[in-house]
Amino acid sequence: MLSRHLAAVLAIAAAIPAYAQSILPPVESGHQAPADAAATTTSDVALTPMSLDDALGIAAENNPLLRGARADANATQGTFMQAGARPNPEISFLQEGFGGPERTTTALLNQTVELGGKRRARLDVASYGREVALASLDGRGAALRSDVVAAFYGLLAAQRQLQVAQESADIAVRSAELAGKRSRAGKVSPVEATKARVAATGVQIELANARTRVSTAVEKLASVTGSPLVRGRSATGDIETVPAVAPLSQLLERLSDAPLSRVARAEMLRSNAAISVERAKRVPDITVSAGMKRVITGGIRDNQAVVGISIPLPLFDTNKGALLEAVHKAEKAGADFDSEKARLQLELTQAYASYESSTQAAQQLKADVLPAAREALDAMSRGYELGKFSFLDVLDAQRTFFQGQSQYVQALTDAHLAYADIGRLVGMPLRSDAHQTTNLP
Numbered sequence: 001m002l003s004r005h006l007a008a009v010l011a012i013a014a015a016i017p018a019y020a021q022s023i024l025p026p027v028e029s030g031h032q033a034p035a036d037a038a039a040t041t042t043s044d045v046a047l048t049p050m051s052l053d054d055a056l057g058i059a060a061e062n063n064p065l066l067r068g069a070r071a072d073a074n075a076t077q078g079t080f081m082q083a084g085a086r087p088n089p090e091i092s093f094l095q096e097g098f099g100g101p102e103r104t105t106t107a108l109l110n111q112t113v114e115l116g117g118k119r120r121a122r123l124d125v126a127s128y129g130r131e132v133a134l135a136s137l138d139g140r141g142a143a144l145r146s147d148v149v150a151a152f153y154g155l156l157a158a159q160r161q162l163q164v165a166q167e168s169a170d171i172a173v174r175s176a177e178l179a180g181k182r183s184r185a186g187k188v189s190p191v192e193a194t195k196a197r198v199a200a201t202g203v204q205i206e207l208a209n210a211r212t213r214v215s216t217a218v219e220k221l222a223s224v225t226g227s228p229l230v231r232g233r234s235a236t237g238d239i240e241t242v243p244a245v246a247p248l249s250q251l252l253e254r255l256s257d258a259p260l261s262r263v264a265r266a267e268m269l270r271s272n273a274a275i276s277v278e279r280a281k282r283v284p285d286i287t288v289s290a291g292m293k294r295v296i297t298g299g300i301r302d303n304q305a306v307v308g309i310s311i312p313l314p315l316f317d318t319n320k321g322a323l324l325e326a327v328h329k330a331e332k333a334g335a336d337f338d339s340e341k342a343r344l345q346l347e348l349t350q351a352y353a354s355y356e357s358s359t360q361a362a363q364q365l366k367a368d369v370l371p372a373a374r375e376a377l378d379a380m381s382r383g384y385e386l387g388k389f390s391f392l393d394v395l396d397a398q399r400t401f402f403q404g405q406s407q408y409v410q411a412l413t414d415a416h417l418a419y420a421d422i423g424r425l426v427g428m429p430l431r432s433d434a435h436q437t438t439n440l441p
Contacts, residue, residue, distance in 0.1 A: 047234035052152050055225060055235075059148045062227035069133075069140035076130035083126035084119065087112040092291075101298055106306060108291035116283025121276040128270035132263055138427060139259030144224075146424035151224045153416035155217035155235040157409050158210070164405045165203070165210040171398060172200040178385065199395055240366075242359055242415045245422055248352045255344050258427035264333075264340040271326070271333035278323040284312045348425045355418035362411035370408060373401040 060066065090110040097103030179196035222230045245251065255261055289308035294301060380397040383389040 047232060049236035050230060050233040051236055052149065055148050055152050055221065055230065056145060058227050058229055059144055059225040062225055063144055064226050066140055066144050069137045073133040073137045076133045080126040080130055083122040086119065087114065102296060104293065104295050106291060106293045108289045108306060110287055110289045112285050112287045114285050116280035118280040121273060121280045124273040125270055125277055128266050128273055131266035132270065135259045135262035135266055139263060142259055142424050142427045146420040147224045149420035150417050151221040152235055153239060153413060155221050156237055156239045157413040158214045158217040159235060160239055160409045161406065162210040162214055164402060164409065165207040168402045169203045169207045172203040175394060176200040239412050242412065243419050245355060245419060248349065251348055251352065251422065251426055252345060254426045255348060258344065258425060260340060260344060260427065264337040268333040268337045271330040275326045275330055278319055278326045281319045282314065284314055286311050344425055348422065351418050351421040351425060355415055355422060358411050358414035358418055362408060362415060365404060365408040365411060369404045373404045377401045
């Protein structure tokens with residue numbers, strides 16, 4: 001069994017040395033960074049830095065969904081204006097007889113007078129509709145902020161993971177060179193040198209994947225902001241500083257004023273106001289007429305004043321069906337409001353729990369796991385140079401350390417994502433908490 005494994009490893013070693021040498025640049029004494037790392041560093045430095053506030057400003061000006069919500073809110077001004085408009089007067093003209101000695105000409109001005117509070121009910125519906133649009137605009141802004149924060153810290157995390165991958169690649173290159181020297185000196189088996197080259201190749205592949213993830217994160221931020229201005233820029237910020245949030249009890253109290261709650265409440269009130277509109281329609285309007293009638297009989301002209309009033313008789317259409325429909329829609333809106341409150345409470349509780357667990361995990365990783373893993377890696381590396389440990393022990397220590405670093409960055413990312421989700425649900429940018437931060441020890 002051992003001989004078969006050894007044969008397989010030697011076959012790999014024979015197949016990949018040229019490839020490994022092509023992607024692993026030589027390392028000079030003093031542990032200098034490889035050429036690829038230097039190129040990456042130079043490229044990163046050339047990028048224009050972009051803070052979170054910069055990204056939020058770009059999104060506020062360019063995001064199409066926010067512009068659409070703003071236009072929809074502005075449109076409700078016209079809706080409210082039109083709801084308050086009164087019926088236009090009408091002019092009617094009636095001619096009886098043409099060209100004969102007897103003819104009658106009647107001119108009337110007709111004005112419909114709305115009864116039953118129709119205009120007031122329409123204004124109420126339009127007013128609540130405007131509240132829906134304004135709350136939706138606030139909700140769109142809060143959701144946009146959450147998306148930008150999530151995308152920004154996603155890019156910041158991808159950049160941090162790229163640094164971790166670059167550090168891992170540097171260590172892997174040095175380890176591969178050291179194993180090669182020890183193998184040529186006859187101190188270790190050539191199999192260990194092969195394993196070191198294989199490990200270095202795998203790390204280089206992970207480094208390429210990390211660069212791809214950075215590019216993907218940049219594209220996601222460009223999509224969220226709605227602007228290509230973020231391309232060619234690097235995110236700058238302290239991912240290890242997680243913004244603090246208020247206690248869960250205080251956040252739950254804020255939900256009543258959150259945009260999503262306000263939207264549901266305004267929809268419920270608008271549905272109730274619609275009942276008043278349909279009920280008012282059951283009261284018939286009257287039309288008042290006033291005018292002048294000119295009568296010509298045998299060449300004698302006589303002008304007469306004409307007044308009148310017309311009232312429709314609600315015999316067949318009493319608007320009963322529309323009223324019944326409005327009542328049931330109001331019931332549905334009330335149920336939707338209760339459901340929305342329960343949903344928001346659940347999502348906020350879950351987001352808060354995710355925030356706390358991610359923050360605690362990041363603190364534990366930074367305080368306990370990473371220092372111990374770094375110490376173990378340094379000890380294994382020194383011991384391998386002295387011949388006390390095998391290269392498998394060094395590989396295991398390297399893997400443990402860089403997995404811990406990746407978990408640390410992921411925990412920080414999850415904490416920032418949960419913070420952004422809390423801001424979306426509460427409907428505020430949490431500016432009051434901006435000066436308070438959770439600094440990981």
